[in-house]
Amino acid sequence: MSQETFDLVVIGSGPGGYVAAIRAAQLGLRTACVEKDPTLGGTCLNVGCIPSKALLESSERFAAARLHSAEHGIKIGGVELDLPTMLGRKDKIVKQLTGGVAGLFRKHKIHWAKGLGKIVAPGKVEVAGETTEVLATKRILIATGSVPATIPGVAFDGDRIGHSTHALAYPSVPEHLIVIGAGVIGLELGSVWARLGAKVTVLEYMPALLPIMDPDVSKVAAKLFAKQGLDIRLGVKVTGATRKGDTVEVAFTAPDGQSQTITGDRVLVAVGRKPNTEGLGAEAVGVQLDRRGFVQVDAHYATAVPGIWAIGDVIPGPMLAHKAEEEGIAAVEGMAGQPGHVNYDAIPNIIYTHPEIASVGKTEPELKQAGVPFKKGSFPFLANARAKALGETDGMVKILAHAETDRVLGVHIIGPRAGDLIAEAAVAIEFSASAEDIARSVHAHPTLSEVVKEAALDAGGRVLNI
Template sequence: MKSYDVAVIGSGPGGYVAAIRCAQLGMKTAIIEKYSTLGGTCLNVGCIPSKALLDSSHHYEDAIKHFEEHGIEIPGEVKVNLEQMIARKQSVVDQTTSGIDFLMKKNKIDVYEGMGSFKDATHIKIDGKETTEIEAKNSIIATGSKPSNLPFIKLDKERIITSTEALKLKEIPKHLIVIGGGVIGLELGQVYRRLGAEVTVVEFMDRIIAGMDAGLSKELNKVFKKAKFSMNVSHKVTSVERKGDEVIVKAENKKGDIVEFKGDYCLVAVGRKPYTEGLNAEAAGVKLNDRGQIEVNDHLQTTAKNIYAIGDVVKGAMLAHKASEEGVLVAEQLAGQKPHINYNLIPGVVYTWPEVAAVGKTEEELKAAGVAYKTGQFPMRALGRSRASMDIDGFVKVLADKNTDEILGVHMIGARAADMIAEAVVAMEYRASAEDVSRMSHAHPTFTEAIKEAALAATDDIALHV
């Protein structure tokens, strides 16, 4: 039986990063993955493939809607080759997952393919092509999450599908009904809307991307309506039924009326839930809470002192980069270091176009906490860079403490917001004031000038270019 300093169960962005950092810090490390490829949901059926399809569909939309205005003429009809689009997506996934294989070899991490389950707190059984058992002084659970469902919906994975199936459809839906107005539903909904599908979004809450600042939600809703999405908020889905190639979704609106939607595909995107099946956590003394999450303390230590848990399987936002930060934190703790994560400064991003990104507190949270704050907002359409690229939707909003001017939250919707949010994270990590950011020189013309202008509006109550 092989013995290790650390065994990591799960190879997503939390697990594989934790394994690399452990190995870098001199620990003999093993990683266990039940699937044949490393990378978890994010690299195989989540972040990476969805962004590949978002980019491909964005190119197509530009070709049919905007190229002519740019002076680019394409003879003949522009057509979608969905098979090639899906194949390119898969090649991106394959390149990325093979990169993880390389990193495992480079860092001398032993990789075990199979389902890992605890025999006790220090022994893990791996059921793969063969059954193996290893011993681990410490373990890190990084088993991630899987798509949630509503109890009355039967997923056939053909017409009533999850995000996994939506990433490899053989045809463009005529009418895609999306249950859930969160990140996953909106991103995949936009992919297929660009390719020509009619898309209907059915959301239980009173707005889409409900966890983000209300201003972002309102602006993105406006953009989606302009793109001829059918947006139905405050609708509680009551039944989903398939009849041949048709899917019928019934929902109750806020008046109590039952509304019926008919399409050829239905994407169920109502969130994700922790994945712990087969882990046999109780044998190791690891407790789960009533939400199915693994209970951890502030050091991500479970109720078994030598076992830690990170990422989607514990409390907090289900974000790949949050899982990676937690993986590094656990590895460095095991090495005797004293790392720290400020969860308030982990950004959230929606990769629609325009992109949506945020860090820190929302206005709703500041109001609820009774914090006196001031707001600075700047529209993307006032930027020369936005007009040059025809990306004029959106804004940047800076929230700052009314008395100290410290930045408390930054919320943005616009082109490249996913990349721009890092500037706000850096500023807030160093507890910058709005005035600090407003006095930084930003290259012209760039999208990031909107951050400077919004900070200026929060500081002096007036931006320069509006």
Template sequence: MVVGDASLDIDTLVIGAGPGGYAAAIRAAQLGQKVLCVDKGNVGGVCLNVGCIPSKALISAAHQYESVSHGADIGIEAEGVKLDFGKVQSFKDGVVKKLTGGVAALLKANKVEYFNGEVMFISDTEARVFNDQESPRYRFKNCIIATGSRPIELKPFPYGGRILSSTGALALQEVPKSLVVIGGGYIGIELGQMYAKFGAKVTVIEGLDSILAGFDPELTKLVDKKLRGQGVDIVTGAQAKSAEQTDDEVTITYSVDGEEKQITADYLLVTVGRKPNTDGDLGLDLIDLKMTDRGLIEVDDQCRTSIPNIYAIGDIVPGPALAHKATYEAKVAAEAIAGQPSKVDYKCIPLVVFSDPECASVGYSEQEAKDKGHKVTVGRFPFNINGRALSLNATDGFVKIVSDADSGLVLGAQIAGLEASNMIAELGLAIEMGATVEDIALTIHAHPTLGEIPMEAAEVALGHPIHTFLKK
């Protein structure tokens, strides 16, 4: 407790305890800094509490439920398969509790002081932290802002009642009979497909010409096909206009090609992107940070803002709003504060959608590589002739490796299929270390595994595949 209005001295103030904030706090403490980490929510931030982790727990449960329900394809007929969604939610909550508890333990083990409350800047070297019980003031040498983001709320579709944000969709205590999703990005597709697997009738309304904008069209076509096969209606080129809700349902009005249509469902899920948390009561206007017109904080290649002792990371700075990007930037910022020459290099940020099939991408797409002036060679190998994929009855998908035709350097990769989220790591490492397709082809991969598919794709790129033939 602070006596009077005296200030406590610390080395580094970290604002936010999500994947960026807690990683920054831990790394800064490891480097000898006296660290205070402040968050008004729960340790772990959005990702661990109402984002990445709970959604993946529910997606995993939905996949298992679907597998058991459709086991007849491989000779396993299970009668009377029942879904207890309350227990599914308990499983999800247990995963969240274990991980958030683990983060709290890590902060404590690294001697990071944690304060559950809010922050208000007084100046660029001083801030007040406060909650209902206390409001100490701290003087800091450096600060790392990692306040994250929140779902964008559209005026015609205010959250509440039958209109859900992603947070609300993860907290439903029963599977809706019907669900409309506005937004066919990765959050909408992941959650929409998850509820479809649990038995909901799902309709996705997307304003663009295809779902999962920004991903290789080869990947999105596979997901689109699978969704439709699961009974999901996908309406592209559509403009959502309004919603009217009662106690039991919500009716959405939208237009396609100038024709107005309506659809009624139990719930409406709105997933049209996220907004940086830089517009609250943090007091950023008092320290005059340079920001973009989208509310993002401008930073250099060490995550330093326009004020030299203040850094910013994660969803509040330019670039994709990804937990692993925030964690990466966290370590760079903490090390920069410690005087190390760490800098960000974004060429190997993997993008992953936990759809079915999973999609993952790293580095350049084929078109991006060509646009950069490369003469490109592509190696592509399908899941449906891989022994492990066949034995898992998971044959949808492929691995595609984009390489420089002259040097053989791996420039990028795209994967659709089971475990794409894990398999992309090898190809990200290949790009990071400057490996060639020959390096991948010469690496002995265990058999029978899905991991062999990148090796096979590399052999296709080299022109001498073993388990397929080249088209002439």
């Protein structure tokens, strides 16, 4: 058994963990990062954000070639799906990016401790890999992320009944894919396989679609998903799933209380994720978890145990890779005596469906509930020249601003490139900009960003192009 001493040991190499390790190394801390999987990058790079976006892009191009090329004057005799090549492209991108993280570790002289990390005492992490390694350290940062959540009566079999990781590598297009959960994962992966030819039924427990999003955006999304062929059933409680050969029968209770069943050849359970603390040993050394299993931290990401911090999916808050990154940087900078911080009002949330959905800041119901006076402006992509040229005119931008100060409080977008457009809104909120600041900033023409400008103009009662 070998033992080394470090200034910081990060447990987990996802976006939060690996970025924190790099920032720590930049600040002069001798750093180690513990990772149990054979490649770095965590869920996001290996089986989450990156591979799903690769499949979303490929499936979108496939659908566009089949359905929309003719309107551009492009005649295609036939479009054929080569699923193995599509999946291979996804795997190649993942390999490039995870390899890139390994290269960054080498560049910054970060020690990769390969194996499952366990906190055996404050200041000591045991890593069980091919050999057992003990890391003595002044500080420990827990960045172990999350794992797929489950529901009673539905057990994963890794084949016909699975979670998001399985849905990234189906060997063939399902005839009928049943998705349990209409959140980000369910809608994104449901969209992938629907574009490739599967019948997709989505069973959602909540009575409304995307309740975390602004209602105006959610309403538009529901209409567009239905138009795309996604059969989304709301207010449904799934009670069981039984495999019968190569099919699965899913039992559920309908909104009217009646028990029903539906049969498909694959089931994707996408009911969210839960914090990953199994085998970590955190509670044994005094780290406090809440009733849902999240690690409890203070405003500086410190746990109740001196010398142990936690960030990312394993602590309360939205499970977003970029949130974890910023928390990792802030936590490490705080350890080094610098004023790191995260503005949680300026963290964008994106759903990479078609069209994309993106938001930052407060929704209209949140402002009403808090009693904050606000005004709003909106503008449709239908009236935007660049959107017409792209042939992508569905959706809108909505801006919420304080009624008295005009400070931007929330921005909500459904439409083409929404995930890119939301960056302007995040910067505006970070720097306490007003809607007029956005309206008076020059936006190039013709661009999709002009829709953001027009929505800001509309908040001030002076929209120009509608």
